[in-house]
Amino acid sequence: MTDDRALQALYEERVRGWARRVRxxxxxxxxxxxxxxxxxxxxxxxxxxxxxxxxxxxxxxYRARACTLGMASTAVVAAQAVGERFEDALAAGRALAxxxxxxxxxxxxxxxxxxxxxxxxxxxxxxxxxxxxxHALTEAAARLSLPSMSAEYPHTTRS
Numbered sequence: 001m002t003d004d005r006a007l008q009a010l011y012e013e014r015v016r017g018w019a020r021r022v023r024x025x026x027x028x029x030x031x032x033x034x035x036x037x038x039x040x041x042x043x044x045x046x047x048x049x050x051x052x053x054x055x056x057x058x059x060x061x062y063r064a065r066a067c068t069l070g071m072a073s074t075a076v077v078a079a080q081a082v083g084e085r086f087e088d089a090l091a092a093g094r095a096l097a098x099x100x101x102x103x104x105x106x107x108x109x110x111x112x113x114x115x116x117x118x119x120x121x122x123x124x125x126x127x128x129x130x131x132x133x134x135h136a137l138t139e140a141a142a143r144l145s146l147p148s149m150s151a152e153y154p155h156t157t158r159s
Contacts (some may be wrong), residue, residue: 002146009119010126011068018113028061033143037136044070048136052144057081057089068118070129077133080110086141094136099111100127110153130131 016039028049036047049061060082066072073096081089090112099105099114102121120126 006069006119006122007027008017010123012116012118012119014113015072016068016077016085018073018116021075021107022062022064022071025035025063026061026078028059029064031059031061033140035136035140035143038130039066039070039132041125042067044068044129044132046070046074046132046136048133048140050137050140050144052086055085055087055138056087059083062133068131069117069126070132073114073117073130074133076111076113077137080113082139084110084148086137086144089137090141093131093137097127097131098099100124100130 001139002153028051030051031049032052033050034047035050036045038045044066045064046066047063048058050057051059060073060078062078066074080092088108093106093112095105095107096114096117097101099118100121105115113118119131
């Protein structure tokens, strides 16, 4: 695949469409916790407001200052994580990390939009931005003292 075609596949309309969904900040007040993460590779930043109910994500708010890929993954998390157990949302993030690493990855139905990032396999410098909302959720789960939720994603560097 030529460089132009690879970039075209990376920033396909579906990715751009998801990214448009989080252009405006949606903050959550009150939140149980607010987490901010930055991807050192590109400077994408995400502030995630989290409200939980037991082991579930009850509500999310966000302030995303990220590239199109980071915005798109944030939009998927914002749309799909509410109501999920932290464990299930983080499993989707681990599947995404595996997909980016070139492994076979299977997403639960509600997380299938994450397969749009398959074209990013050849762009490892973009992986940190794509995984940013999952890194933020991992940190939130750990800080909320949810059991066995502090593991970082394999195949990626910490962002």
